[in-house]
Structures are given as C-alpha cells and as structure tokens.
Amino acid sequence: MNIRMDETMTVGEAAERVGLTTYTLRWYEQEGLVAPVGRDSAGRRRYTAEDLNWLVLLTRLRRTGMPVRDMRRYAELARQGEATRAARRALFERHRDRVLARMAELQEDLTVLNHKIEMYGKGDR
Structure with a gap:
C-alpha cells in the first residue's frame, strides 16, 4: 500500500484501500478499534498512512477469526x-x-x- 507519509485520504478512499466498506470503517471507530482520526478544516475524516497500516492489521486479525x-x-x-x-x-x-x-x-x-x-x-x- 503506497501512501506518502504526508498524504491523507477520505473515509471512502481509506476503506477502499484496505478492503472495507465505509460503514465497517466507521463501526471500527465506534467500537474503539481505531483511534480518533484527524479531520480537515471542514470536519471530514482524513486518514494517514499510519491509520491505514492500523486498519490493515485489524482486517487481518478479523480475517483470521480474532x-x-x-x-x-x-x-x-x-x-x-x-x-x-x-x-x-x-x-x-x-x-x-x-x-x-x-x-x-x-x-x-x-x-x-x-x-x-x-x-x-x-x-x-
């Protein structure tokens, strides 16, 4: 997954990159699985490379049945x-x-x- 350290993504872009739906991604946030995500000046979520790496780990843990x-x-x-x-x-x-x-x-x-x-x-x- 190639994302520059200074690049950010919307919830839809992040979900697509890690193979989740936006609903599931938001649910992960509500469940406390994801730390609060940064927001842009309009209040929209912006995911970083670190956020995406965390989401990839979560999807793999889930896929293995955790x-x-x-x-x-x-x-x-x-x-x-x-x-x-x-x-x-x-x-x-x-x-x-x-x-x-x-x-x-x-x-x-x-x-x-x-x-x-x-x-x-x-x-x-």
Missing part, C-alpha cells in the same frame, strides 16, 4: 504504550494458537474433500 473483544483489547493495550508489550504478545500468541488449530482442521477437511473428488473422478473413466 474476536472483536480481543481486537478491542489489543487496541486498548497498544494505546497504553510500551509497558503493555508482553500482554500484546501474549494476546497474539493465543490467537496464533487458535489460527494454527483452525488451519489443521481445514487441512483435515481438505484431505477428505480431495479423497471424495478422487473417488468420484474414478467413475468418470
């Missing part, structure tokens, strides 16, 4: 600064364990699907 409550907890810890590094790492380690377990389940499911596809393909010959 519950919103854990995302909210992470955002709270991140705002508290360096003293919360260990807690943030522990939160990510727990989530990684859940992701790895889910990946193992999906691999088992894929094995069954591949077996069925192979089995049904034999009847086509």
Whole structure:
C-alpha cells in the first residue's frame, strides 16, 4: 500500500484501500478499534498512512477469526504504550494458537474433500 507519509485520504478512499466498506470503517471507530482520526478544516475524516497500516492489521486479525473483544483489547493495550508489550504478545500468541488449530482442521477437511473428488473422478473413466 503506497501512501506518502504526508498524504491523507477520505473515509471512502481509506476503506477502499484496505478492503472495507465505509460503514465497517466507521463501526471500527465506534467500537474503539481505531483511534480518533484527524479531520480537515471542514470536519471530514482524513486518514494517514499510519491509520491505514492500523486498519490493515485489524482486517487481518478479523480475517483470521480474532474476536472483536480481543481486537478491542489489543487496541486498548497498544494505546497504553510500551509497558503493555508482553500482554500484546501474549494476546497474539493465543490467537496464533487458535489460527494454527483452525488451519489443521481445514487441512483435515481438505484431505477428505480431495479423497471424495478422487473417488468420484474414478467413475468418470
């Protein structure tokens, strides 16, 4: 994602860049997942490169199945600064364990699907 450090984007541009709807982006703000975003002289939201990087992280956490409550907890810890590094790492380690377990389940499911596809393909010959 290429955005200059001095460049800002509207809510629509930011949402499009990170693959969210503007509704979801505003919801993230309301839920406290996103720190208050800067505004222009007309009061419209203006997202920075730092804001976009944060949103990309949130979308990846969500895509990997992290519950919103854990995302909210992470955002709270991140705002508290360096003293919360260990807690943030522990939160990510727990989530990684859940992701790895889910990946193992999906691999088992894929094995069954591949077996069925192979089995049904034999009847086509």
